[in-house]
Amino acid sequence: MKLLIIGGSGLIGSHLLRAGVAAGHEMVGTYRRHPLPGLLPLDGADSSAFAELLSRVQPVAVVHAAGWTWVDGCEDDPARAQSENALQPEMMARLCHASGVRFAYFSTSYVFDGEAGPYAESATPRPINVYARSKWEGEQRVLAATNGVALIPRVICVYGAEEQKKNFAYQVLQALRTGRPLTLPADQCGNPTAAADVARWLIRLLELGERGIWHLGGPWPECTRVEWAEKLIAAYAQAGIAAQPGFALKTLTTAELQQKALRPLRAGMISERTGALGFQATDFATTIRDLLAG
Ligand SMILES: NC(=O)c1ccc[n+]([C@@H]2O[C@H](COP(=O)([O-])OP(=O)(O)OC[C@H]3O[C@@H](n4cnc5c(N)ncnc54)[C@H](OP(=O)(O)O)[C@@H]3O)[C@@H](O)[C@H]2O)c1
Numbered sequence: 001m002k003l004l005i006i007g008g009s010g011l012i013g014s015h016l017l018r019a020g021v022a023a024g025h026e027m028v029g030t031y032r033r034h035p036l037p038g039l040l041p042l043d044g045a046d047s048s049a050f051a052e053l054l055s056r057v058q059p060v061a062v063v064h065a066a067g068w069t070w071v072d073g074c075e076d077d078p079a080r081a082q083s084e085n086a087l088q089p090e091m092m093a094r095l096c097h098a099s100g101v102r103f104a105y106f107s108t109s110y111v112f113d114g115e116a117g118p119y120a121e122s123a124t125p126r127p128i129n130v131y132a133r134s135k136w137e138g139e140q141r142v143l144a145a146t147n148g149v150a151l152i153p154r155v156i157c158v159y160g161a162e163e164q165k166k167n168f169a170y171q172v173l174q175a176l177r178t179g180r181p182l183t184l185p186a187d188q189c190g191n192p193t194a195a196a197d198v199a200r201w202l203i204r205l206l207e208l209g210e211r212g213i214w215h216l217g218g219p220w221p222e223c224t225r226v227e228w229a230e231k232l233i234a235a236y237a238q239a240g241i242a243a244q245p246g247f248a249l250k251t252l253t254t255a256e257l258q259q260k261a262l263r264p265l266r267a268g269m270i271s272e273r274t275g276a277l278g279f280q281a282t283d284f285a286t287t288i289r290d291l292l293a294g
Contacts, residue, residue, distance in 0.1 A: 001206065002026040004059035006042065006092065007066030009034040011162045011195050012106060012155070016065060019199035023207070028057050032066070036163060044088035051095055061102035061206055064089045067138070071110070072260040074131035085134035090141035097146045104151040104206065105142040107135050109190065109215070111154070114264020117189065118221035120272045121154075121213045129261035139213070152213045153202050156267060157228065160195035160287050161294035167195075168225075169291055172232045179244030184225045185259075186251040190268050191217030192228045194287040201279050214273055218281045221268025226251050235288035 003020050007013035008029020014036070020027040030042035030053070042049055044066060054062070067085040068074060074081040089105050096103040109117070110132040111125035127133040142150045159169040175182040193216070201216050223231075229249055236242075254263050 001060045002028070002058065003206065004053070004057050004062045005029040006044065006062060006064045008039045009036050009163065010065060011158060011160065011164075011167055012198055013063075013065040014163060015160065015195040015199035016063060016202060019196065019203050023200075023203050025203070028059065034164060044084060044092070047091050047095070050092055054095060054099060054101065059101060061104060062092060062096050063104040063106075063202070063206075064092060064142075065106050067106075068131075068134075071129065071131045071263075074134065075129065075260045078130045078134070081130050081134040082137065085131070086138035086141050089138050090145050093142040093145040093150055097149075102149070102151070102206070103142065103146055104153065104202065105138060107139050107152050107154045108132065109154050109156040109217070109267045109269045110264055111136040111139070112264055112267055114267040117264070117266035118191075118268035118270045119215070120270050121215050122272060128264060131261060132264070149211045151205060151211050153198070153205070153216045154213065154269060155193060155198050155216050156190040156269060157192045157218075157223075158195050158198055159192060159232075161291040162195070168228065169232055169288065172229050173236060173241070173291075176233065176236055176241060176243045176247055179246035181246070181248040181250050182229065183250040183252060183257070184229055185254045185257050185263070186224060186226050187254050187265050188225050188263055189222050189266050191219070191221045192223055192231065192284075193218040194282045196287065196290065197279070197281050201274070201277075204277065204279075215269040215271040216274070216279075217269040217271070221270055222266070223268070231284045232288065235284040238285050239288055239292055241292075
């Protein structure tokens with residue numbers, strides 16, 4: 001299959017490009033601000049550029065692994081969040097559907113309020129912050145634009161090797177290496193999920209021609225941020241990286257942390273759909289070895 005990945009320079013998009021090639025597919029990826037070798041420029045605000053790219057590349061499917069992912073930043077600019085997370089993907093989905101091209105849109109378990117997680121695909125969303133509302137709106141717009149046939153993978157707590165080195169695994173690594181305390185919420189849960197796994201699973205769903213909402217999470221939906229950090233620290237220790245003096249894990253409640261955006265606390269996911277597919281998650285040590293090798 002020929003696949004076009006919007007957001008090929010991002011965490012998930014870059015793993016999709018790798019996983020697609022490994023599975024024998026022809027992969028084309030885009031970037032917006034961070035050019036990487038082989039990627040094509042695209043700003044999702046430019047619908048004619050997207051239309052031109054679509055007719056030039058002629059993919060079987062387009063995967064939207066893009067958008068504005070800074071949860072606290074979205075609180076200050078709801079219009080930008082709606083534009084990049086809902087309206088741009090809707091435009092792309094509509095153009096794809098009109099050309100017979102399948103469309104996948106990455107969403108998040110933040111569409112839930114986090115009061116009663118973990119959540120299955122059939123649970124009812126109730127987003128509690130601007131980012132989450134823009135993603136929930138994006139899901140609905142993309143489904144409407146494709147007459148319900150789009151593929152909507154929801155993910156949470158994704159980590160792994162990344163060119164921009166910004167995901168949680170790098171924040172822990174930076175704190176270990178510089179010997180500074182890391183303050184984390186003790187009461188926010190979600191499934192730590194390797195980006196490489198998300199990518200492999202999504203490529204498989206595309207190969208199977210699947211549609212609709214899929215929860216693609218690692219096996220530990222009730223893992224707290226602190227437990228996740230502890231697993232990462234152990235994996236770094238296994239790889240020979242010890243904490244420098246001064247490093248410490250400090251825990252606060254979400255209420256004490258006063259993050260700008262409200263956070264769904266129990267936002268982990270389970271899946272009613274992936275069981276039959278035998279998706280296996282990669283362990284922390286392997287993902288961290290891959291990150292350090294990158
Ligand atoms: N990572 C997670 O834990 C997580 C959790 C839940 C949901 N998700 C969803 O998964 C998707 C991918 O997340 P990620 O963590 O891989 O994001 P990321 O690392 O921030 O990457 C975002 C990608 O999208 C591109 N991009 C951003 N805005 C764009 C625009 N307006 N037009 C075209 N390209 C644009 C970026 O390009 P440049 O960097 O080149 O500018 C980058 O390639 C997002 O939709 C996010 O909401 C992620």
